[in-house]
Structure formats: C-alpha cells, structure tokens
Amino acid sequence: MARTVKRWLVLLAAVSLLLVNAVPAAASPAPYESYNYNYWKEAVPSPDAYLPERTISGRDLGISEFKDPGDVNVSPSGSIYILDSGNGRIVVLDPGFKLLRVIDGFMMEGIKETFNLPGGLFVDEEERIYVADTGNSRVVVLDGEGTLIQTITKPESDILSTQFQFQPLKLTVDHVGRVYVVAQGVYEGIMQFDESGKFIGYVGTNKVERDYGEYIWRMLSTKAQRAQMVLFVPTEFSNADIDHKGFVYATNIDPGSNEPIKRLNPSGEDVLKRFGYYDVKGDIRFRNNPGPSKLIDVKVLGNGMYSVLDATQNRVFTYDDEGHLLYIYGGKGNQVGTLKTPVAIEQSGEHHLVLDRGKNNLVVYEPTRFGARVNEAVALHYRGEDTEAVNIWREVLKLNANYDIAYIGIGKSLLMEKKNEEALGYFELGMDRKSYSVAFKRHRREMMKEHFGTFLTAAIALIVILILTRVAVKWRRRRQVDREAGFH
Amino acid sequence: MKQDFIKFPLHLIFHPIDAFWDLKSDNRGRLLVAYATLALTIVMMILQKQYAGFLVNYIDPRTINSIIEIATVAVPFFLWCTANWAVTTLMEGEGKFREIVLATGYSLIPIILIYAPMIVISRFMVQEETAFYYLFNSIAFFWFVLLLFIGMMTVHQYTVIRTIITMVLTLIVMGIIVFLGALVFSMLQQLYEFGYNIYRELIFRT
Numbered sequence: 001m002a003r004t005v006k007r008w009l010v011l012l013a014a015v016s017l018l019l020v021n022a023v024p025a026a027a028s029p030a031p032y033e034s035y036n037y038n039y040w041k042e043a044v045p046s047p048d049a050y051l052p053e054r055t056i057s058g059r060d061l062g063i064s065e066f067k068d069p070g071d072v073n074v075s076p077s078g079s080i081y082i083l084d085s086g087n088g089r090i091v092v093l094d095p096g097f098k099l100l101r102v103i104d105g106f107m108m109e110g111i112k113e114t115f116n117l118p119g120g121l122f123v124d125e126e127e128r129i130y131v132a133d134t135g136n137s138r139v140v141v142l143d144g145e146g147t148l149i150q151t152i153t154k155p156e157s158d159i160l161s162t163q164f165q166f167q168p169l170k171l172t173v174d175h176v177g178r179v180y181v182v183a184q185g186v187y188e189g190i191m192q193f194d195e196s197g198k199f200i201g202y203v204g205t206n207k208v209e210r211d212y213g214e215y216i217w218r219m220l221s222t223k224a225q226r227a228q229m230v231l232f233v234p235t236e237f238s239n240a241d242i243d244h245k246g247f248v249y250a251t252n253i254d255p256g257s258n259e260p261i262k263r264l265n266p267s268g269e270d271v272l273k274r275f276g277y278y279d280v281k282g283d284i285r286f287r288n289n290p291g292p293s294k295l296i297d298v299k300v301l302g303n304g305m306y307s308v309l310d311a312t313q314n315r316v317f318t319y320d321d322e323g324h325l326l327y328i329y330g331g332k333g334n335q336v337g338t339l340k341t342p343v344a345i346e347q348s349g350e351h352h353l354v355l356d357r358g359k360n361n362l363v364v365y366e367p368t369r370f371g372a373r374v375n376e377a378v379a380l381h382y383r384g385e386d387t388e389a390v391n392i393w394r395e396v397l398k399l400n401a402n403y404d405i406a407y408i409g410i411g412k413s414l415l416m417e418k419k420n421e422e423a424l425g426y427f428e429l430g431m432d433r434k435s436y437s438v439a440f441k442r443h444r445r446e447m448m449k450e451h452f453g454t455f456l457t458a459a460i461a462l463i464v465i466l467i468l469t470r471v472a473v474k475w476r477r478r479r480q481v482d483r484e485a486g487f488h
Numbered sequence: 489m490k491q492d493f494i495k496f497p498l499h500l501i502f503h504p505i506d507a508f509w510d511l512k513s514d515n516r517g518r519l520l521v522a523y524a525t526l527a528l529t530i531v532m533m534i535l536q537k538q539y540a541g542f543l544v545n546y547i548d549p550r551t552i553n554s555i556i557e558i559a560t561v562a563v564p565f566f567l568w569c570t571a572n573w574a575v576t577t578l579m580e581g582e583g584k585f586r587e588i589v590l591a592t593g594y595s596l597i598p599i600i601l602i603y604a605p606m607i608v609i610s611r612f613m614v615q616e617e618t619a620f621y622y623l624f625n626s627i628a629f630f631w632f633v634l635l636l637f638i639g640m641m642t643v644h645q646y647t648v649i650r651t652i653i654t655m656v657l658t659l660i661v662m663g664i665i666v667f668l669g670a671l672v673f674s675m676l677q678q679l680y681e682f683g684y685n686i687y688r689e690l691i692f693r694t
Contacts, residue, residue, distance in 0.1 A: 440614050
C-alpha cells in the first residue's frame with residue numbers, strides 16, 4: 001500500500017515538473033513590458049492589456065509611402081482617416097483597413113487647392129472632414145467625397161492682435177458643429193468657432209505655474225535684466241478630443257504640470273475627476289533622464305475612459321472616468337508595436353490605432369483577454385451595473401492579482417448588496433480608504449444594533465459586581481477594625 | 489514598589505513641577521522606570537505601525553522593521569541625554585547625567601499612556617473620527633515636550649529662557665555628534681579598507 005502511494009507521489013512529482021517546464025515563464029509576445037502603478041507609486045509588472053496586431057504603411061495599401069503623417073481619426077461610421085501631412089493628402093480606409101479613397105486636394109472657386117503641411121483632422125457624424133491646414137493658415141471643411149463646404153481663416157476679432165498668426169494644429173468638433181482649434185502660439189486656450197466659422201472665443205486656459213524662487217529673483221532684478229528673462233506664459237494645448245456629452249478633453253505639454261489632461265465643460269472649467277491615488281499625468285515615477293510624460297494626444301474611448309499618448313516614453317496610458325490608471329502599453333523601439341515618433345492615437349472598434357510619424361505607419365493594437373475584461377468591467381461600472389461587473393473583476397484578478405481597481409470594484413458591489421464586512425476586506429486590498437470608511441461605518445452600526453443588549457447586560461452586571469465587592473471590602477475592613485477595638 | 493513604579497510616575501505627569509523636584513531632591517526617580525518607559529515607547533511605536541486601524545495607518549507594511557524602530561527612538565534618546573549633559577555642564581546646569589536620563593525617560597510616559605488606547609480605538613474609527621486619533625497623538629507629543637521642558641528646567645535649576653536656549657543648543661550638539669560620528673565611522677572604514685588592501689596585495693605577491 002505504502003509503496004503504491006509512494007510510486008504515485010513520484011509520478012505526480014515528475015508530471016508536475018514536466019508541466020512546469022512546459023510553460024515558459026516569460027511568454028509575453030509584446031515587445032514592451034507592461035506595468036501599472038500600485039498604491040505605493042511603484043511600477044509593478046502587469047499583464048499586457050493591448051498587443052500589436054499589425055502595422056499599416058502606405059505600401060501595404062498600394063499607394064506611395066506615408067510622409068510625416070500628422071493625425072488619424074475614425075469617423076462615427078468606422079472609416080479611418082489618416083492625414084498624410086508630408087504628401088498633403090487624406091487617406092481613407094474602411095473599418096477592415098482596406099483603402100477606400102485618397103483625397104489630395106479640393107476645388108475652391110474653380111481652382112484646385114492643396115494642403116500645406118496640415119496638422120490635424122477630425123471627422124464628424126455626417127462624414128464632414130475638418131482639416132487643420134497649418135501651412136495655409138486655415139481650417140478646411142470638406143464633405144465625405146472631398147468637396148469643399150467652407151474654410152475657416154484667420155478670425156477678425158477685437159481680442160486678437162493685428163500681428164496674430166492663425167496656425168491651426170489640431171482640432172475637434174462637437175455635435176452641433178462648433179469647432180475647437182488648438183493653434184500654434186496661442187496661450188489663451190482653445191479657439192472656439194461656431195458652425196459658420198465665426199470666432200466665438202477661447203475655452204480653457206492653462207494656469208501659469210508660479211515659481212516662487214523665480215518670483216523673488218525677478219523682484220530683485222533691474223528692468224534691463226528683467227527684459228532678458230523668460231516670460232511666464234501659460235503653456236499651449238497640444239491636442240483635443242471631445243466626448244459624446246460635448247466635454248472637450250485637452251492635453252498640454254507643460255513638463256511641470258500635475259494636470260496635463262483637462263476635461264473642459266462648456267464654460268471652460270476643468271472638470272476632470274482625479275480620484276485615483278496619484279495625478280492623472282502619465283508616468284508618475286521616472287528616472288531623471290526621460291523626465292515626466294509629454295502628453296501629445298488624447299482619445300476619448302467611451303464609457304468614461306480615455307487614452308493619452310506620451311511622447312517621452314512613447315507609451316499609451318488609459319484612465320477610467322474617475323482618474324484611475326487602467327493600463328499602460330507601448331514603448332520606444334523599432335519592432336512592431338513599439339513606437340518611434342508617435343503623433344496620434346485613435347480607436348477603431350476594439351482596436352487602438354497609433355500613428356507613428358517616425359516609421360510612417362499606423363500601428364494596430366488589439367486588446368488581450370486582460371485588456372478586454374478590464375474595458376468590459378469599467379464600462380459596466382460606468383453604467384452603474386456593478387453586480388454584473390463583479391464576475392468580470394474576479395476574472396481580471398485571476399489574470400492580475402495586483403489589480404487594485406478590481407478589488408475596489410468588487411468591494412463597491414458588495415457594499416451595494418449590504419455585505420459590509422466582506423467589502424471591508426476588498427477595500428483594504430484595494431487600499432480605498434474612503435469606501436472602507438463607508439463600509440466600516442455601516443458594519444459598526446450593524447454590530448452595535450446586534451450586540452447592544454448583550455453589551456448593556458454585561459456592563460450593568462459589571463457595575464453591580466464592582467459595587468458589591470466594594471461594599472464587601474468595606475464591611476470586612478470595618479469588621480476588622482471593630483475586632484481590633486475589641487467589640488467582638 | 490507600587491509607590492515608586494506606578495504612583496509616582498502617574499503623579500509626575502500631572503504635577504510635573506513638584507514631582508520633578510521630588511525626583512531630584514528626594515531621589516524618587518528610578519532608572520529602571522526611565523528605561524522601561526523608553527522600551528515601552530519603542531513597543532508602542534512598533535505596535536502603532538503594525539496594528540493601528542487601516543484608516544489611519546499609512547505605513548507600507550513591507551517597510552516595518554523593528555530594529556530600525558528601536559534605533560529611531562533609542563538613539564535620539566541617548567543622544568539627547570549625552571548632548572544635554574555636555575551642554576548643561578558648560579552652562580552651569582545642576583543636573584547630573586542620571587537625572588537627565590530620568591527626566592527624559594519620565595517625560596515619555598504620556599506617549600505610552602495615550603498611544604496604547606488610541607491604537608485600539610483607531611481600529612473602530614471611521615474616516616470622520618480619525619481627527620481625534622491625530623488630535624490625541626499630537627496631545628501626547630506636546631505633553632511629552634512640555635514635560636521634557638519642565639524636567640530640564642527643574643533638574644538643572646534654570647530659568648525659562650535659559651532652558652529654551654539649552655534645549656535648542658542640545659539639538660545642535662546632537663547634530664554635531666552625529667556628524668562627528670559619521671566622520672569617524674567613515675574614516676575607520678577607510679582605514680580598514682586600506683589595511684585590507686595592503687593585506688591583499690601581500691597575499692597576491694607572495
């Protein structure tokens with residue numbers, strides 16, 4: 001008997017060894033290392049959320065190679081518009097990445113006009129193409145076939161100086177046709193034009209970060225010295241996108257800013273939620289050399305999520321609507337999936353597209369099981385369907401046991417179901433002190449309600465016993481005193 | 489026994505001016521009590537980091553190290569005593585080294601008395617109530633500073649201004665001692681390296 005058991009054990013051990021060796025530990029097909037930040041602001045390894053699927057270059061499409069492509073946009077119907085700036089053309093692809101058509105100019109007043117180093121484009125629901133034609137100082141609005149609808153040129157306004165150069169770089173359009181333009185050298189904010197191309201004003205200004213050392217230095221300097229100093233001007237925006245509610249997401253490249261991403265409401269105030277453990281600013285820890293993230297594009301993904309593109313480390317950071325960092329992918333390099341000079345990020349269905357100016361191609365990323373599950377759970381949570389989200393969060397935890405957001409998500413759902421005590425453990429794992437406090441308050445009240453009677457009985461009993469012992473001690477002492485006095 | 493080890497220390501923290509005088513003149517202080525308070529303070533610090541409630545405990549559990557906790561309390565304690573003795577000797581303080589250790593040790597009592605229940609209570613607090621936790625911890629700290637101040641004043645028979653000056657000087661001297669210590673340590677290390685290198689050379693050449 002003992003022998004068979006032993007033999008089986010040996011066999012089991014041998015099989016387990018084989019199985020361990022069968023799966024290599026580092027089998028990640030990604031050319032980059034995915035990571036995420038934990039509560040202690042350490043970068044910890046994470047499963048890949050997105051993997052490169054393919055790249056698309058001009059040759060793949062059967063046309064000449066891209067030259068310095070500047071922007072990419074996916075229309076609501078799914079067509080992919082690539083702005084091939086160096087060649088002054090717009091390449092239109094269908095959702096399956098097949099070439100539909102190429103727009104390399106338009107007819108204006110009977111003359112064929114071309115683009116001159118355009119910087120950005122946007123396509124609205126009616127397939128109208130808005131192009132920021134930087135070199136020609138105008139915004140061109142075309143219909144889907146490439147016929148001119150209108151142009152927006154240098155605005156005439158009292159608040160603009162006469163030397164003002166209108167050089168639109170990036171733009172986005174809301175559902176009523178207002179155009180938001182990020183223009184070069186404009187510090188006042190994002191320029192807003194109405195649907196007929198009339199200048200309305202600016203929205204959202206970046207605050208000047210005050211440097212007190214510099215401030216004192218400035219006070220001590222002479223006028224001539226001061227004239228040579230750098231001016232403190234707000235930083236420019238680098239890009240903008242719009243969500244379905246009409247809020248403009250904008251990024252700036254101020255290296256010192258802790259709020260490089262803004263969500264502007266219609267009156268231009270920043271209403272981005274920042275409830276995560278750390279600032280919404282890309283990398284929060286970096287060696288001195290690369291420095292903070294330089295965010296150059298933002299894409300609203302829907303369900304409150306948004307991705308930003310970092311040009312320092314060429315990575316994509318995705319956040320949920322509350323400002324939690326969901327996942328990071330991408331990196332510097334020359335392989336498929338790493339990026340040389342990324343300029344724009346887009347979403348096409350489940351895929352993410354990153355336009356790489358350095359390699360003149362479009363990189364298509366597809367979500368892994370982990371990434372897809374996270375997206376799904378965040379979407380459910382955003383819609384308030386936390387109970388459905390729990391199962392997906394549990395699956396996410398199987399793929400990444402360090403995923404704090406999943407713990408918090410499960411905890412919140414348990415809290416809804418009034419399972420306060422169980423929720424406590426999850427909130428502690430997710431290090432969410434605020435929710436923990438809520439759960440604990442309820443749990444404490446429940447416990448008090450349940451045990452108040454017992455507690456009171458015990459307390460009264462204790463008091464009675466204390467009084468009795470006291471009386472007994474006193475009585476005894478008096479007796480002793482009496483005895484010594486010879487009363488007994 | 490009970491008188492010296494429980495009643496007098498408790499009396500001291502509420503009536504410091506009288507009690508510190510008794511400690512000095514009537515020889516009421518016990519070194520054992522002073523070292524016990526030091527040890528208990530260290531224990532409280534460790535317990536607080538380990539067991540304080542989740543809502544007030546921002547310590548990364550991976551960084552808790554009892555040896556370091558002991559060092560962060562005991563080293564400043566003895567540094568303070570040494571530096572204070574050095575300063576007050578020069579500044580006509582009447583306190584002996586033993587009395588300085590006693591006064592410093594006895595001053596730590598409120599920290600123990602407040603930390604112990606607060607660690608337990610903090611486990612039953614919600615976010616809004618954590619303010620009390622921080623309040624009581626600061627009370628403990630200020631009580632300690634006040635006792636230390638009165639202790640120093642009584643032990644050395646100083647005026648208020650002179651006590652403040654000596655306490656500040658003590659802090660500076662503490663810094664100097666640390667600096668000199670580091671200097672000596674690094675020099676010793678270099679001497680050792682030098683000797684070791686010569687030894688290695690000799691070994692390789694032969």
